[in-house]
Amino acid sequence: MFLRHMHRIVLWCISVLVFSLSGPAVRPAATAEISGQQLLKQLIEAARKEGRLDYFTISSQGERGAREIETAFNRRFDLNIKFNTDLSGGEAEKFSQAQMEAAAGIPPTYDVLQGPEHRPLGAWEKKAIQYIDNWEALLKEISSEAYEVRDKISPLVLAGYAFAFANRVKAINYRTDLISEDELPQTRKELGNPKYKGMYPQEKWITGTEYGTLVYSRDEWLKIVQSWSWWNPPVLHYPVAVQRMMAGEFKFMPSNAYYVFQVKARDPKAPIGLAFFKDLTPVTYVLHHVQKGAKHPNAAKLFVLWSTSPEAQNIWENVENASAENLILKRGTGPMSTNVREAVLKKNVKLVSWWDNKKALDMFLWYSTPEGQEYSKKLEQAQYGRK
């Protein structure tokens, strides 16, 4: 029994240790600078020899965004790497497939995967992620802006394994012509109020839901989530839900903040608004990581580090209004980040993430334990309305 849970215990110990040491690393500046340049040069040359990158990325950047990213990356490092970019979405499927490939011992389909924090964490626990040696020195060379906030870019237990290039702020998107902001549920607890029957779809993911245990006790939170599905609301993938909300089927939908700005970019007069729950507004981190056994590991490492830079960020935000707002970088971000940041500040919203403090991280890691997984399953069933 003890041995069975040994890896969990080790995981907790590591998290405590890493969290307590999570300030900026103290290193001799000159040495780091020199070695960083050399390391970067070596990495670039190794990537050049590989010549290719198989890459699963955010679908909202579109073909044009993917082309721009490829061009900018190659221009930045004077490379000619061919990107094989998968824009088909479905990150759950892709991570599931990656897990299967790792377990079956077959080469990974992708060199680089992207996904919100719980997915790389799961891959990290299964030792399916490639650690990037000297990542801090390399990051400093590649992007000083990202290096400044490296403890957020590659946080805590994922330091050196996964690298944040975007955030997703959970919010309420609503039809301004169908419901006023005052009429919206003020807290997540209120979503179960019968007056909201038929007004909103249920989220397909429970990653946002899991945050509830940071604010409520586990039992109380489970009851709250169970109260949402009494009228059997449709459970929809966010993009489909926002399409149907814009068609008038729903008055509001709990989802990500960026949809409002994606719609506004196409139609500034579109009747869509943004609001936040007062009890809980999570911000998730979206991270890239290099898969263990990747066919092109050096190109992958170089790309993953570069993807945290303002240069990449601006392409994602400007070309197709991709879902890549970044609240981590202090400067150099694009219009999507600015819009979301301003909305959060204007409404005086307190954002919470798993990476804020030890208590939050412990809770996040708890979801990986058998007990946490069992609880997670109950949350999922409650959210989907499955008895």
Next chain:
Amino acid sequence: MGRAFLTGAAEAGEDFFSRHLPLFFAWFACGVVVFLVAFVVYMTFNTGLPTTPNLSFRNYADAFDSYLVRQVIPNTAIVGLGTVAVVLFFSVPLAWLLHRTNVPLRELWTTLIAVAVIVPGFLKAMGWLMLLSPKIGLINHFFVYVFGLEEAPLSVTNVWGVAFVQGLVLTPTMFFLLAGPVRSLDPALEEAAQVSGATMWQTIWRVSLRVLWPAILGGGIYTFMTSIAMFEIAALLGDISRVPVLATELFLKIKPYGSEAAIPRYGMAGVYAMLITIPSLFLLLYYRRVIEKGYRYAVVSGRGYRPRDMDLGTGRFLALFFVFFYLLLAVILPMLVLLWSSLLPYFAMPSRHVFSLLSLRWYARIFDLIGGPKVIINTIALVVCTPVIVLFFSFMISWIVVKTRLRGRGWMDAIAMAPHAIPSIGFGFALVVFGILGRKWLPWLPLYQTIGAIIIANAVNRLSYATRITNAALLQVGRELEESAQVCGAKRLGTMWWIVAPLIKPSLVFGGLWTGLLAFREISMALMLAGPNNQVLAVRIWTKWQTGPTGMSEASALGVSIVILMGLVVFVAQKAVGVRFLQGQQGTNVA
């Protein structure tokens, strides 16, 4: 088994390859079918990954929970039976009206029904979502406005909605299945009934329908089997909470969507595939029993058979309305909604503001939406290679079955028919699993997330259909032609290639074009087998639809473009080949 063949070959003095290649290829195709089916059965007992077998009954124990029994199986049954009801409601009258009566413009309507086949079912479902959604559906809006209702009277986002849309999608299949039997119905029987004092309705009910019973039963069984294996419409209309059916559950076991990135449960998926297959097999057995007593339904004999159209009088305009009503529901309305959606930046109901947003922006970016040359090349490969492979192996199988007296040819024909009973999604699943094994132990085998896997899945799935065509065609070629060729010194392969194949060319062209078009619109297997490098257009539309607030409009633009493109292909093919293949061969199943 091949002894007689060998002896015959020696007598004819033919070389080894000429005699044995058809046999080899025929058994190879049958072997692939048996292998894939056996793989599905094996996986139902494997609780681990395909590469790490761990045999037990746990998959069955896990699959048979209250969720399956209370929701999934009843939903599947309702969708299957409901689809059959809708299909029968439309197809039987349509077949009778367009083949046995004097409805105006019959050829035009028949061609339009055939065109309805080439519009992918999920595009129609997208259209119907916008027409019959309880809150935003345009038809519901109409009813609420006209009749002053408080709530929308109709909904398509439930199990009945799925059955309705699937019924509309599968009606042309049944229509063409019934075409032959309806045309062959001897009017003497109907005339005799009317002379005996029966009304028109009594004649139809007591004579025509009863004579057509085997065809209706066969088509109904085929429709049921197809409908319970369809994934895309239930997934699109029902989302994950409302209409879970076996096909969607199977898909989700291989491509999990949950928050935890769980390793796919291939064994559970296998159990679901079996649950779809077993009732289909029983139904097929029942159908065979009916067919065995087919002599009771024989109506075409050598004695004065003369097909004749029934004069409907003024009723033909009512009939015309019925035909138009079907086309309106199946093609015109959903396509109009897709067209509307494709002209907007995001889908919205008509308003003054929304009209100001109309533009061709997505069409101007159509090549970006398609996803680049890779997607186009994959699609062309699929549409070209699938028919070539299917027809080649079907020709070989039919040659053995029809033109030889080899022992085991009956088994061969039965195996070639097996894909008819096994859901397409089951073959997709088997190839996913086989692809994983291949990637591990036979890395040179291009089956893991390749376009080859999708082509093979489609080819196997269409084998039963193609062998029916080639069987029928070869039966019409007299033996004396082959014997003459052999007397003149031609070898068997030469005879097949130079004499027989040209004679059955129209059937091969018909089968090839249909197989290509159906592979083009197929989505269940293509989605299941999709990887980063083997996306085809149908998958591209599906994934675009799920991308951001503008996804619906982007997918609509792609959908409309594809329908126009397919229409052009059909038009050019008709002109080039010189056969009216859309209207098909009588009684040939086209889906």
